[in-house]
Amino acid sequence: MQIRIMIAEDERLAREELVYLLEQEADVEVLPCATNGRELLQLVEEYEPDVVFLDIKMPELEGDQAARMLAARKKRPLLVFSTAHEDYAVEAFKLNAVDYLLKPTEPQRLKETLQRLRKRLSETAPPSALPNPSKVAKMIIEDNNRLVVIDPSTVMYAVRDERVVQIWTESEVYTTRMTLQQLEEKLQAYPFFRTHKSYLVNLQYVSELQPWFNGAYNLILKGPNPVRLPVSRTAAKDLLKRLEG
Numbered sequence: 001m002q003i004r005i006m007i008a009e010d011e012r013l014a015r016e017e018l019v020y021l022l023e024q025e026a027d028v029e030v031l032p033c034a035t036n037g038r039e040l041l042q043l044v045e046e047y048e049p050d051v052v053f054l055d056i057k058m059p060e061l062e063g064d065q066a067a068r069m070l071a072a073r074k075k076r077p078l079l080v081f082s083t084a085h086e087d088y089a090v091e092a093f094k095l096n097a098v099d100y101l102l103k104p105t106e107p108q109r110l111k112e113t114l115q116r117l118r119k120r121l122s123e124t125a126p127p128s129a130l131p132n133p134s135k136v137a138k139m140i141i142e143d144n145n146r147l148v149v150i151d152p153s154t155v156m157y158a159v160r161d162e163r164v165v166q167i168w169t170e171s172e173v174y175t176t177r178m179t180l181q182q183l184e185e186k187l188q189a190y191p192f193f194r195t196h197k198s199y200l201v202n203l204q205y206v207s208e209l210q211p212w213f214n215g216a217y218n219l220i221l222k223g224p225n226p227v228r229l230p231v232s233r234t235a236a237k238d239l240l241k242r243l244e245g
Contacts, residue, residue: 002181006031008040008054014103021110023197026234029181032163037061049077051117056083143174152190156205158183160198193242195231
């Protein structure tokens with residue numbers, strides 16, 4: 001199960017550090033970040049994250065105020081507070097936060113937080129109603145201001161690029177505000193695989209795997225102009241199993 005996480009942090013270096021650490025986790029998708037409380041509320045409405053990591057002290061609307069507003073939503077995300085001040089811990093847990101992290105974020109401490117989140121999300125996840133999803137002949141996506149009908153089998157790969165996802169087919173490239181997780185759900189009956197945090201690949205197009213470094217690979221897709229895509233170290237083992245059937 002992919003965990004869709006949004007970060008609300010006004011300090012650029014702290015935000016980038018947390019994004020980097022989260023992107024090392026194979027089952028985490030980092031959504032667009034917010035730099036203040038008001039922007040967070042807008043992005044939550046648009047992307048509906050599973051989890052929000054938020055600083056308590058932010059401009060315009062502070063994190064604890066934003067948390068109270070998120071708690072009023074019908075579909076509310078789990079909260080993890082991140083701050084440089086230890087004395088906000090009690091306030092964080094009053095707001096039913098799953099955890100409370102001190103900045104700078106320690107990688108091992110973050111892993112402990114993610115384990116708590118996985119446990120909470122697994123406890124609340126509904127049972128799958130479609131264990132064997134049927135293939136859809138066509139897929140509709142919103143490409144800018146138009147609706148485009150695509151044959152899923154022609155999608156070679158998709159890549160997340162900041163707040164949009166580019167879908168590369170055999171003949172065209174489409175840009176959509178759909179998240180990579182949402183696209184993956186639409187394509188679950190087809191042989192797609194998340195090779196990297198930002199890449200979803202159609203295994204039917206794979207022609208070669210090239211060892212890279214530190215257990216990672218480069219994946220080569222078929223075509224007149226071969227495409228090289230990254231395979232993260234954490235995804236490599238499962239990818240090899242999928243390709244071997």
